[in-house]
Amino acid sequence: MKGMARWVRVGLALALAGLVLTGGRGFRAEAQSGSNVELVGQVGGSIWAVAVQGRYAYVGVGPRLVVMDVGDPSRPVVVGRTGVLPGVVRGVAVSGSYAYVADGGLRVIDVSNPAAPREVGFYDTLGWALGVAVSGSYAYVADGNKGLRVIDVSNPAAPREVGVYDTPGGAEDVAVSGSYAYVADGSGGLVILRFLGFRVYLPLVMHNYR
Template sequence: MSLFKAYFHFGPLTLLALIYMSCGNNSKSVNSPNNDTFIPTKPSDFRAVALSPSSIRLTWADNSDNEAGFRIVRLDSIMDPGRIIATVSANHTSYFDTDLRDSTTYHYRLQSLANDTCSGYVWAEATTLNLGLTLIGECPTSKSAMHLSINENFLYLATDSTLIILDIEDPRNPRALGSVSFPDWIIDLCAIQGYVYIANPNQGIRVVDISNPEAPTTIALYEIDVGTMGVCAYEGLVYINDYWNVKIVDFTTPTSPVLVGQYFTGYHYHHINGFFVSDSRIYLAAADSGLAIIDIADPTSPTLLSLHATGETAFSVRAFGSYVYVRDRGGFRIFDISNPYTPILIGNLALEEGSELSISFPYAYVQPHSQYDLYILDISNPANPAYLAYFGEHNSFDILSDGTYIYLAMGPEGVAILRYLI
């Protein structure tokens, strides 16, 4: 074991610290003139960035060509001797520290390792975020609030068979502006570019003109002969799923929609419970087969890229960056889709049965049990999703987040607007 002196600056305070470094059973001093060729160069540009109330991401520059790895020590204070939290292999330049306390400052020191020698330390610190989950706005409804879509300063709410448009410019005081009712109940909706597309399970897709939010008007019906389950829009096209198909429809002229393409999943074996469209792909949550990824680079000819059985009935799916998030009967799963032909399950969190899922990175919002309650999960480290917060004893039929606010459709309780990170 070797002893050396080091000076560290913490604001106006200069601390003279004596640090003991152990690099192996036959430790050699980093200052030994006989061992310079074996001593790895210490890393640089060491940074700690808080990603959430429970996680910090560490990054650094690797300046050595002979290191065996890097040792990371976490300290709860500058006087804390610290403890080793990880030793990562050579050439790695990042690490996620998780399961931390919120609103807490953590200090880190990092060194390169090579055989039985080690470099000097570099230091970094970060303070985890404060997650304050607060109810800031409510809007009671005469019928059960079931489904939500958001576009600009408006929230579009489906209550049984009625569309209600809410002005949410001031989220503390959401105001109902206009509404329109339909002969069939609403199972999903999507608002974009002056229109709301309403999925009626027994009739198809209704197109509602919302150019005047105080007087929305139904202008078209696109009939579907099999029960409509969901609708979303992507790059000028509307995607509609029924039990076994995803239809791609051009609504450029809303009164004369044109079927562009269609993907057939194969009857009950691939029964579709939910879907999401992003990055020229359709992601399907299939009842018996789990996750399916469809290429729609050519929307006239959708092509299956991969099918990954999760072992449980999949209810909903979302995608962000190189990851896909699946809510199934067994919990919450994260897949790495860097190669969409071979998705890899990298993260898993056991949850009670539930279906709703919304992603606003680095958070996931999930419904944990039979349309009651809301869990917020930290997904900043995809390999280790973790619980963050809980909003309980309320219905949560649908969940949306715009990164600042969380919107809940709470059935007979109406709509709730929550704020976090305050």
């Protein structure tokens, strides 16, 4: 798995370099609103997040989600990308036909056609979404100084919050296994929580490691 990750990182760098050398034709930006200024282009960006499902890697490249075919890890190929999102992609999780992107809020991206990923849902979290994990019909969002949010994504077009826990630090990232959520909480250490399914998180801090 480590070898796979190394090849993916190398391939991503080469692929993105190729896009820059070709003038970023594949990275034409969508116009967004501004004050007497219109966005007409954007190329590349820092990579903060990646998730892999099957033969595809879903990579946060600056303010975009880029889909890469990594069936041959030594030759990853860009097959699709979103338009420019409002924030830099800091977290990505994939489940089934959807990618869940943390870029300040939670965005639900339909990736059933890897060549044309498209946003189908959005939830504006109270804080600043930095990390995301998905289990079943729930997305668990590390929401900065607003702690952990649990979002019901059973209807991808209308995600809704069903649970929250205000962690003592700043929630930077999250992983989920079974009914437990493991939160990287910055100065708050590692916080372990259990979702009980009725709009509240109860802490089960088996070990708060700092």
